[in-house]
Amino acid sequence: xxxxxxxxxxxxxxxxxxxxxxxxxxxxxxxxxxxxxxxxxxxxxxxxxxxxxxxxxxxxxxxxxxxxxxxxxxxxxxxxxxxxxxxxxxxxxxxxxxxxxxxxxxxxxxxxxxxxxxxxxxxxxxxxxxxxxxxxxxxxxxxxxxxxxxxxxxxxxxxxxxxxxxxxxxxxxxxx
Numbered sequence: 001x002x003x004x005x006x007x008x009x010x011x012x013x014x015x016x017x018x019x020x021x022x023x024x025x026x027x028x029x030x031x032x033x034x035x036x037x038x039x040x041x042x043x044x045x046x047x048x049x050x051x052x053x054x055x056x057x058x059x060x061x062x063x064x065x066x067x068x069x070x071x072x073x074x075x076x077x078x079x080x081x082x083x084x085x086x087x088x089x090x091x092x093x094x095x096x097x098x099x100x101x102x103x104x105x106x107x108x109x110x111x112x113x114x115x116x117x118x119x120x121x122x123x124x125x126x127x128x129x130x131x132x133x134x135x136x137x138x139x140x141x142x143x144x145x146x147x148x149x150x151x152x153x154x155x156x157x158x159x160x161x162x163x164x165x166x167x168x169x170x171x172x173x174x175x176x
Contacts, residue, residue, distance in 0.1 A: 001167050003174050005144040009152045010137070012170060013116075014163045017156040018046045021075045023112035024068070025156075026103050028120040029081035032060045033067070038123045039158075043079060047072035051079055063089070064098030066106045076116070080106050084121030087128075093135055096121055100139040107150060114152040119162050129162050133169040141173055 001012040017025050017039060027043050030036070033055035035044035044052055054069040061067050066082040082103045085095035099120055107115045117136060121127035140153045157163040 001170060003170055005141055008144045008150060010140060011152060011154040012163060012166050013154055013156045015156060017116055017118050018042050018074055020116045020154060020156050022114040022116045022154060024078040024080045024107055024115045025076045026117045027079050027081045028118055029083050031063055031083050033058060033081055039118050047074045064095040066099060066102035068106050068110060082120055084125055087126035092127060096132065096135045097139050100136045104143050108148055111149065113150060116154040116156050119157055129165045133166045137169050137173055
């Protein structure tokens with residue numbers, strides 16, 4: 001599914017985020033920037049050790065924050081590591097919004113034109129997928145209305161259920 005906002009695109013894809021061609025992919029990171037399991041583990045495995053080495057030099061970031069590293073051997077040029085909230089830690093909605101917004105700002109600061117997000121925090125961090133879709137899509141929609149150099153924001157969703165939730169939410173936001 002594709003939607004246009006202010007001559008920029010929001011695109012929903014299903015599959016493996018590490019296979020998407022874009023300037024940057026977003027890793028749903030932990031605050032220590034340790035590439036463990038899930039999406040981060042696939043990024044580490046396919047991208048090579050230089051991504052973790054650069055994360056180690058950075059040392060970490062706060063929940064809601066985002067930092068950028070090389071993408072190693074991945075198709076993307078960069079990995080933006082965004083730290084989403086763990087359910088139960090408090091103020092989760094705002095922290096997820098900030099992780100999304102800060103990822104967009106990092107992309108903008110690095111003159112990137114395209115970025116790909118997963119459904120941040122919906123794996124082992126336990127964030128509800130419908131709330132995630134609502135927060136992330138609204139944040140991106142509002143950001144693309146501004147004067148930004150970003151041209152395409154994609155969401156690569158791993159399974160059918162998550163894709164359907166994001167698709168339904170995007171249609172609602174777009175007024176379809």
